[in-house]
Amino acid sequence: MDLRALKTFEACVRLGHFQKAAEELQYAPSTVTLQIQRLEADLGVSLFVRDGKRAIVSEAGRWLHHEASALLNAVGSIRQTVSDIAAGDGGTVRFAAIEPIASQRLASVVADFCTNRPKVQLAMEVSGSKSIAERVRAGELDFGICSTPSPALMLQFEPLAEERLGVMMSVDHPLANHMEITAGDLAGLTILVKEPACVYRELWEQTSSQIGMHAFSRHEVGSIHVIQQMVKAASSVGIVPFYGGLELEGSLVIKPFADRNPTISLGIVYKDKDFLGKASLLLMDAIKSIL
CATH class of the missing domain: 3.40.190.10 (Periplasmic binding protein-like II)
Incomplete structure (x- = not known):
């Protein structure tokens, strides 16, 4: 089934008239009629019963309208979620940092990030440098704030501060x-x-x-x-x-x-920025700005 045809059908039933649906969707009336006809042919049922100039929704049409409304809402939600993730306003961020930099320097910037991007699901852990580097390598964390990792892990490391x-x-x-x-x-x-x-x-x-x-x-x-x-x-x-x-x-x-x-060098460790989500990159930039 064509989602555009389902959207046209939903508008016809909701507005009670093909002409009103055409105006809302900015289609020609003939386009609305053609899409409904193709949808009926695809399903093998009549979605409307013609009564003169009126088109009354059939029993199958009433059921389809209920399901189509839910499906279109879900599609709209999917589109919005994907858009949010692409913009850094959605998705997940998993990272870890060592103490005391986690509480002394990062807590405030992470709190601001969560406030400004409430749809992002953030998981922040506090751990040791070796564990953080190994978990970044394993893909369990998007990035970490720790000391220089072992060269054997083949990770990217951006030094940010000397402690x-x-x-x-x-x-x-x-x-x-x-x-x-x-x-x-x-x-x-x-x-x-x-x-x-x-x-x-x-x-x-x-x-x-x-x-x-x-x-x-x-x-x-x-x-x-x-x-x-x-x-x-x-x-x-x-x-x-x-x-x-x-x-x-x-x-x-x-x-x-x-x-x-x-002294010891601390910085951001990660595998490859190309595989990081936009939200992770934005949080990394925010952390860089304070370190």
């Missing part, structure tokens, strides 16, 4: 009045660090290698925000990225390292 490693401590800690911290300053202290798979943990291992792992006590904590609360509650210090938003006024400060100034 420095710092030491979080209480404002009344003996080291809090130092402008910068050396790795040697931490000897004999209890250090809170992330898990081994975390890029910030790897950076810390490189930084602390000069004084030896035996120089201090170390506890592994899987969350930077938990480290924040533990430092606040005890005399330990935490190894965290240098974010002012992680400091707590009157309670916690973060001091940068002085001796090696350890």
Whole structure:
């Protein structure tokens, strides 16, 4: 069945007259008549019963009108959805980011994106760099915000920011009045660090290698925000990225390292932009603008 013929038939029944349908659809009356005739021939039934100059909808016609209305509405919805996806106002976006950049830098831009594009179904995850890169490679994520991925994954990586490693401590800690911290300053202290798979943990291992792992006590904590609360509650210090938003006024400060100034490159990782939806590309651009 031709959708144009169904649309013409629906208009004829809804408006109750072939002439009115022709005016609405901007067809010649003969075109409306021809389309109805072809539709009847295709179905092998009479959709209208002619009574002089009047055309009364037959029983088959009444049933077809009900189904055709639903079908045309569905087609209209399909057209709108496809148009929204093409414009970046619809579709899905699946991405992940590491902490604390996810909460400290990305939360606001993602919230704005969701507000401005409410039809987009967005799924944001918080994970580690290695996991993010592997899932982007597997096609489970459209893109990710993480450290440089392994070359073996053959992913595209656009560096966007350099993050420095710092030491979080209480404002009344003996080291809090130092402008910068050396790795040697931490000897004999209890250090809170992330898990081994975390890029910030790897950076810390490189930084602390000069004084030896035996120089201090170390506890592994899987969350930077938990480290924040533990430092606040005890005399330990935490190894965290240098974010002012992680400091707590009157309670916690973060001091940068002085001796090696350890940094890590963060950026956007993806497989191929040609396979990304418009909404994903727009969100990536929004993230780039703040980083």
